[in-house]
Amino acid sequence: MKQQNLWYWTYIAIFSFIHLHFSLEGFQVDLHYMISIPVILSVTFLLYRNVQVSLSGLGARWHYSIFIWQCILIAVYLGTEPAPVQGLLFTIFIGFESVRIAGSRKISGLTQSVTQFEEERNQLNDTFRVVRSERHDFLKHISALHFMLEHSEVKEARVYLDDLVDGYEETNLSIRGERGSVAGILHDMYRRGKNKGIEMIYDLDMPLSTLPLSDKDIVTLLGNLLSNSLDACEEFQQKKGKHPEIILQFYKRSGLYVLNCENDSLEIPSRIIDKLYESYGHTTKAGGHEGLGTKMINDIVKKYGGYLDFIHKEESFTVKIKFPAIH
Numbered sequence: 001m002k003q004q005n006l007w008y009w010t011y012i013a014i015f016s017f018i019h020l021h022f023s024l025e026g027f028q029v030d031l032h033y034m035i036s037i038p039v040i041l042s043v044t045f046l047l048y049r050n051v052q053v054s055l056s057g058l059g060a061r062w063h064y065s066i067f068i069w070q071c072i073l074i075a076v077y078l079g080t081e082p083a084p085v086q087g088l089l090f091t092i093f094i095g096f097e098s099v100r101i102a103g104s105r106k107i108s109g110l111t112q113s114v115t116q117f118e119e120e121r122n123q124l125n126d127t128f129r130v131v132r133s134e135r136h137d138f139l140k141h142i143s144a145l146h147f148m149l150e151h152s153e154v155k156e157a158r159v160y161l162d163d164l165v166d167g168y169e170e171t172n173l174s175i176r177g178e179r180g181s182v183a184g185i186l187h188d189m190y191r192r193g194k195n196k197g198i199e200m201i202y203d204l205d206m207p208l209s210t211l212p213l214s215d216k217d218i219v220t221l222l223g224n225l226l227s228n229s230l231d232a233c234e235e236f237q238q239k240k241g242k243h244p245e246i247i248l249q250f251y252k253r254s255g256l257y258v259l260n261c262e263n264d265s266l267e268i269p270s271r272i273i274d275k276l277y278e279s280y281g282h283t284t285k286a287g288g289h290e291g292l293g294t295k296m297i298n299d300i301v302k303k304y305g306g307y308l309d310f311i312h313k314e315e316s317f318t319v320k321i322k323f324p325a326i327h
Helices: 002-026 033-050 060-079 086-150 154-175 180-195 215-240 292-303
Strands: 199-204 245-253 256-264 307-313 316-324
Touching: 002 033, 002 060, 002 086, 060 086, 086 154, 086 180, 086 215, 180 199, 180 215, 215 245, 215 256, 215 292, 215 316, 292 307, 292 316
Parallel strands: 199 245
Antiparallel strands: 245 256, 256 316, 307 316
16 A cells, blocks of 8 residues: 555656646746756655555546546647646646545545444454353353262362353453443454463453443444554564563543553654654554554544543553543
8 A cells, every 4th residue: 555655646746747847837937847846746745744545445447537637637738838727737637636535535434434344243243152152051061060069079160160260251351331342342352362362451440331432433442452452462472472461441530531551562663653643654563554543543532522642661552541521
């Protein structure tokens, strides 16, 4: 995606330079290349750093169509004498690209919503299957314990009971008092962490469903927080060879809901830390990640009048989020 966006902004820089050159000719303004080229490159670079573009949102057919129309605009320059009206073609060029960016964002947002809905549904179904399975086997476990106690196998019964409690702990931590979608994301993240050898600790004074947010926003918030923590812990585990842990805390103090998420982490460069939750494109992850999750977290916090703070100290990264207790 990063490579794709780089090619897009290179295309924008080239076409912008052509439009600027012909537009200024139409107004009989002579701007030297040594000035116009740095100006175009500087503006394009600023847009590249601050404007999030999801080109995959639009299909290839739409991209090709817009490109053809942009080429037609360039051809109009070549077929007419310089005139002030040519400045209008530059405006049309900007309009085409604005439509492309807005359309790509809208479609990408809808696609992401559909994908998230499918994930939530699968998480909820998995949680339901686990609960149903545990309920189905409950009487069998009771019968086994009853048999051991009847035959004075107290030690064996205690070991069996300990194993049984450990097995139920995962589900109980996730679903206790939670609404379905929230229970689903908590259970899914807990299971992912355990499968990767990451210690997952849910220290919740009350259900996270009590947050004054919509279920969709709670799931998005928790999903991105815990997913980022899991990725950081996995990388920490690979590089350091240590046993990482994630601690999710939730409590209410002085009219505020407080959500803390702490995880082990490798060192994060200052250039990323400074803008981690402020804009798209800043990520601690390797590979083709776009840095969307942290910005989405911050957007939700702002949407509900909350406050977000984070600190990275030594090998620990902590995010603290506060929401006013107003429904």
